Each structure stands twice: as C-alpha cells, then as structure tokens.
Amino acid sequence: MSAQVADLAGLTINEIRNGLKGRSFSAVELARSAVEFAEAENTKTNAFLTFSAERALEAAERVDRKIAAGEDPGPLAGVPLAVKDVIVTKGLRTTCGSKLLERYVPPYDATAVIRLEQAGAVIIGKTNCDEFAMGSSNENSAYGPVRNPAALDRVPGGSSGGSAAAVAQGTAVVALGSDTGGSIRQPASFCGVVGVTPTYGRVSRYGLVAFASSLDHIGPFGRTVKDAALVLQTIAGRDECDATSAFAPVPDYIAQLDGNVARMKIGVPREYFEGLTSESGELIRRGIATLELLGCEVREISLPTTKYAVPAYYIICTAEASSNLARYDGVRYTTRAEAETLSDMYRKTRGAAFGAECKRRIMLGTYVLSHGYYDAYYLKAQRVRALIAEDFRKAFAEVDAIVTPVSPFPAFKLGEKLDDPLEMYLSDIYTITGDLAGIPCMSVPCGKTAAGLPVGMQILTRHFDETGMFRLADAFEKAGGFTGSN
C-alpha cells in the first residue's frame, strides 16, 4: 500500500479515473489509503476534526460495485474529498469549529454533499475552521488552529483553513469550503491551492450552517483549476431546498478550458494596488504580465467604492450572524448550561460556549440592529453594498474579467494578528467586495515569495460567468502561473 500512499498527495481527479478504469487500484483501496494517510499527516497540521473511515469505505464499495457491474461510477468516482465542518453530514459529527456543537450529529446531508456522493466522491473527513466560519486565520477554532503545510509556524488562512491545508498537504484531492467574506480564496492563496467562490446562488446553501445568509457561499478547493471546476460542475444548480439557489443553467465548465484567452479584456482596479508594495503585490504584477503574454488585453479600471467595503461588510455580516446564531440557545443543539430559569439558561449557555470572535460579532450585529440604529447602520451598509455592486457592473461593461491580489500579504505567523480584530478585518479588503457583489471569484496560485510562501491571484467575472473565470485561471495555470518566479 505504501506506494499508493506516497502517490496520493499528488493525485488529480483524472488520474483517479484512469487508475480505477485501468484497475491499478480499487476505490476501496484508495479510500483506505486516503484515510490512513490523512490521519497520519494530521498531527502536522490539525486540518481534520473528524475522520469518516466507515462512510468513506461504504462510498468506495458502491463505486467498486458499479465498476464491476460495468456501470458508470460517476464523474468523481473514488475521489477523496474533505468537507468543511460547517457543512452538515448525516450521522457524521459537524462542529462548526465550535465547542457548542462538539457532540452535534446532523440528521440530514447538505445538498452539495448529496450531489458529490452521488457523483462517486468519497468523504474522508470534516475539516477544521474558524468558529462558525468567523475569522481569517483559523485561530478562532475551539479545536486549535490549523498549521499551514507550506510553513508550519504560520496560519493557513481562514475561515476554511482546514480544507485549504488538506488539499495543499495532499491528504484530500479536493475539498468543500464556505466563503462569506473571503473564507475560501484567502486560505487557498495562503496554502497555494485553487479556491473558488461561485456566483451567489450558484450552489445550494441547504445544509450550510448559516453565518450571514445574504453572503454565504459553498465552493470547492482543488490542486488544479480543472479539479475545482469538476467539483463545482457537480454541486452547482437549482435546489428547491434553497429558495435563493439560482435557476440559471449550469454550462459544461471543462469543455470550455480551451486555453483561448487571446483578446480577453482584463481589468486591473487601481484601488487594489494603491500602496501595495509587498512581495505579494510584486508577484501579482508579474502574474498580470503573464496574462499579457497569453494575449489578454490588460487595462486599468476603477472600483471607487472599494475603501468602504470593509465597514459595509462588517455591518451586514454581523447583523445577519447575530440573527442566525440566536438559535444556539441551549434548547436544541446538544450544549446547555444548567440554570434555574429559561432566560438564565439561554444567557449562560451562550456565554460559556461561544468563543471570543463569535461574541464580538454577535455583539456588533445586535448593536447595529438595535432600536434606533437600523437606518444608520444596516440600511446604510445595504446602500453602500449596492454601490459596490454597481462599481462591478460598470467595470464589466468594459472588461471580461478583473484581476487583483487575494491578500495584501502571504500567510502570517500564528498569533501575530490575534490581538487586533480591526487589523484582521481590514486584511479582508480584496476578497469581501466579490461576496458583497455576489459575483464569481477565485484564487489561483501565482508563485511564492522568497521565503517560499504561496501567493494567490484573484480573478473575478460577471454573475454566472464561472466559465470565463475558469478558462482564464486554467490558461494562467498552464502558462506557469502555478510556479511563478520559481
């Protein structure tokens, strides 16, 4: 088995398909190796909170039976998949990175999980994350931080840090994450993998534990653009269990990965590069030069409302979070602090079980929604959100895609930014605009700093134009964007 285990870290979906077809390994053999490998490697990164060996073997057996019977085992047959622990899995513990849900075993599966397993994917475990997806470093998990596989003394980014780390480390081939304000793209950039936030509504949120409902997305991680696109292909599309899921048809993303990006118009927003003197900025500028070599027409554009995105975002997301997290009151979800009266039980349960960042956001959200403040804060933020969306609408009348940094800096050291919540919030500046506008956006690896830390380039396109986004990212990856300066 050890030969397979060694190979596992670099496998792509296509290689797994060929391996199964050529009978080089069975799905059960692969699943067994994948879980063993992930368990052994987890001591380094703490990327997984729960392993699901039994469920993985059952899924793999179904794949092997189909292959033996000559049936199509599905486009993701046998593919080891990690699922962020804010996405519910029937019978498999789902903690949301919170002490409050330490023993929560969901009675149903998220729609994305159902679709992936129907396509043959094999869930090997649930990944660590910031508590209820609130954070940019994965240090807000009640189960300890995740370490970045590229540098173990650094954060993997957040909040989907465990999913990004698992894919980077090679313990999962692909993973699901969630993104409300950069929680897929930022960890993807910090760990050097591909991370995709699709159009709002492109993927059903049914079974995604709600953080900020008007901003929440499920999206994939992969080591290649193609693998991430294959996962999105499977999970995208209307679901009647989520009224906000989109009716728009899902095109064949893979068929469009033709490398033809000549004369594609790329916008580079000046507001995203002002004062960006870091090594990350230099790598992104080099990435843009690569796009020009591929024949893209690069022009400067302006997204003038950018500087107001962080304050608008932290009003909207905390307001919605304070409502969504009201359900954790000690009645239904496993954890309760004993008290004489009902209202005391609510207060004590929540006070004892939520971590510092959740409390901070519940408090800010409750404050901005409290009597007399609604117009000044929430309504004001929604108006600013409209301006940010309008910035993008105008820009996309001129260009086909927008290219920016994902983060002003690469992965920082554990503990480095923990004491300054505002500074941590401000570091989300490049990613939250895409969530506010609801447009598709992704991080694609764009080289490494001199110290060997990965840097990701962000690509944003029009609503539902994941196709154009993937085409550009794939062409960039094939042109060597992956290794960049190396």
Place this chain on the structure above:
Amino acid sequence: MKITEQEVRYVAGLANLSLTDQEIARLSRDLDEILTHIDTLNELDTSNVQPMAQVLYDAGETATLREDRERATLGNAAALANAPAAGAGYYKVPRVIER
C-alpha cells in the same frame, strides 16, 4: 467614545449573552474601535441609492413555488436526537414562568 460599557451590557442583554467583566471591558474597546471605523461610511452620500437586500433574482416571482408533494419528515426521534434534554417527544427546558 462610540459606545460605553453600560451600552455594551445592555446589548449583551439583548443578545442573551452572559459576559464577564473582563469580556465587557475588552468588547467595549473593540466595538468602539470598529464602530469608529464604520463611521467612514458617512463620507458617502447614499440618499439616492436603493438598498441591496439580495444579490440577484433571476426568475419570475412564482418560479420558486413548487408542487405540494408529500415527503417524509425527519421524525420525532431524529429531530430530538441532539436535544440536551428531551422527554415525551418534546424539548425540555427550565421553568419558564418566573415568580
């Protein structure tokens, strides 16, 4: 000062969150800093801008309606399986009426 400790205690009451004195002090500082930053939004004139409540709605207003089909529900046992305290098919909570 955007927010006082007294206001922080009031908001914690609204949020049903018991906080230690230490947490109150820390949150007063943090919220004050964040709310001061949020004030930059007032630089923007938004009087003629419609608030954006949802990202997009790409279908007619009846499109989300579906046929009323019978479907198996979760069932009482599964629904209560995660309850900290349950009995006779219900969630159990401490005394509600306070004397």
